[in-house]
Amino acid sequence: MRISTRGEYGVRAMFHLTLHYGKGPIPVRTIAEQQGIPEYYLEQLIGALRRAGLVTSIRGAQGGYTLAHPPEDITVGDVIRVLEGPITPMECLDKAGAETECGVLGPCAMRKMWQRLKDSMERVLDTTTLASLVQESLFCEEEPV
Amino acid sequence: MRISTRGEYGVRAMFHLTLHYGKGPIPVRTIAEQQGIPEYYLEQLIGALRRAGLVTSIRGAQGGYTLAHPPEDITVGDVIRVLEGPITPMECLDKAGAETECGVLGPCAMRKMWQRLKDSMERVLDTTTLASLVQESLFCEEEPV
DNA sequence: GGTAATTCCCATGGATTTAGTCGGAATTAG
DNA sequence: CTAATTCCGACTAAATCCATGGGAATTACC
Numbered sequence: 001m002r003i004s005t006r007g008e009y010g011v012r013a014m015f016h017l018t019l020h021y022g023k024g025p026i027p028v029r030t031i032a033e034q035q036g037i038p039e040y041y042l043e044q045l046i047g048a049l050r051r052a053g054l055v056t057s058i059r060g061a062q063g064g065y066t067l068a069h070p071p072e073d074i075t076v077g078d079v080i081r082v083l084e085g086p087i088t089p090m091e092c093l094d095k096a097g098a099e100t101e102c103g104v105l106g107p108c109a110m111r112k113m114w115q116r117l118k119d120s121m122e123r124v125l126d127t128t129t130l131a132s133l134v135q136e137s138l139f140c141e142e143e144p145v
Numbered sequence: 146m147r148i149s150t151r152g153e154y155g156v157r158a159m160f161h162l163t164l165h166y167g168k169g170p171i172p173v174r175t176i177a178e179q180q181g182i183p184e185y186y187l188e189q190l191i192g193a194l195r196r197a198g199l200v201t202s203i204r205g206a207q208g209g210y211t212l213a214h215p216p217e218d219i220t221v222g223d224v225i226r227v228l229e230g231p232i233t234p235m236e237c238l239d240k241a242g243a244e245t246e247c248g249v250l251g252p253c254a255m256r257k258m259w260q261r262l263k264d265s266m267e268r269v270l271d272t273t274t275l276a277s278l279v280q281e282s283l284f285c286e287e288e289p290v
Numbered sequence: 291g292g293t294a295a296t297t298c299c300c301a302t303g304g305a306t307t308t309a310g311t312c313g314g315a316a317t318t319a320g
Numbered sequence: 321c322t323a324a325t326t327c328c329g330a331c332t333a334a335a336t337c338c339a340t341g342g343g344a345a346t347t348a349c350c
C-alpha cells in the first residue's frame with residue numbers, strides 16, 4: 001500500500017512547476033536539483049506526464065517544462081494515475097465485467113470493502129489540486145522549495 | 146497503490162476461518178482448495194498470521210487453524226499490516242523523527258496530504274472487522290464460500 | 291551559421307519484492 | 321504405528337522499482 005518514488009517524485013516535480021507557474025519553462029535539471037530527485041530518472045517520469053497532457057514541453061535552449069493547465073485544474077490524483085496506474089487496491093475493481101472475472105474473490109462483502117477503500121483514497125487525491133497544495137504550504141513554517 | 150496477493154489471500158483466508166469460527170480447526174489445504182489459493186503459498190502466509198497472534202494453530206492429525214480472537218476483535222487492517230507491512234502511502238509518515246529524515250520531501254503541505262490519505266485508508270480498514278464482513282455478506286446474493 | 295542548451299527516445303542493468311514450489315522434520319489423533 | 325498436519329527454510333521465476341547512459345532532434349542566442 002505504498003506510493004513508489006515515481007508518484008512521490010512526480011508530485012514534487014508538479015509542485016515545483018506550480019510554484020513557478022507563469023514564469024516560463026523550467027528545465028528538468030533545475031527541478032531535479034532543487035527537489036533532490038535523480039535527474040535522468042525524473043526525465044523519464046516527466047516524459048510520461050507530458051504524454052498524458054499534464055505538462056507542456058518546450059525544446060531547445062531556454063526550454064523546459066510548464067504545467068499544461070492552471071494549477072486549480074490538476075489534481076494529485078491525475079499525477080498519481082499517470083505514474084502509478086489506476087488508484088485501486090484491488091485490480092478487479094477497475095475492470096468491466098469483473099464480477100465474473102474475480103470468481104473466487106467472490107463474497108461481495110469483500111469486494112464492497114475494497115471499493116470503500118478505493119473511494120476513500122480517490123476522495124483525498126482527487127480533491128487535492130496543485131493549487132490547494134501550494135496554498136496550504138503558505139501556512140507552514142517551512143520554505144517551499 | 147495495490148494490495149498484493151499476500152493481503153488479498155490473507156483476508157480471504159481469515160474470512161473463511163470466520164465462517165467456521167467455533168467449529169474446530171481448519172487445515173490449510175481446505176482453506177486453499179475452497180478459496181482457490183495456492184496451498185504452499187497460503188501456508189507461508191498463515192504462518193505469518195500465526196506469529197502475529199491472529200490465528201492459533203493445532204498441530205498433528207485433525208489439526209489446523211482457528212482465529213485467535215472473536216471475529217469482532219480482528220480487523221482487516223490487522224491482517225493487512227501483518228502481510229503487507231504498515232498501511233502508509235509514504236514510508237516517512239511512519240517513522241519517528243521523520244520531519245528531519247524526509248528532508249527534501251520538505252513542504253509540509255505534501256506531507257499533510259499523504260497523512261490525510263493514510264488516515265482515510267486506515268479509517269476504512271480499521272473499522273471493518275471480520276465479523277462485519279461476514280455480516281455484510283449475508284445480504285448478498287452470492288453464497289459465502 | 292555555429293554552438294550550447296535542452297527535450298526526447300530508447301536500451302540496459304542491478305536490486306528488491308512478489309509469487310509460488312518443494313522437501314523434510316516435528317507433532318498429534320486415532 | 322500410521323496418516324494427517326503444522327512448521328521451517330531453501331529455492332526459483334517473474335515482475336517491478338530505481339535508476340543510468342547515449343544519441344538524435346530542436347531551439348535560442350551570439
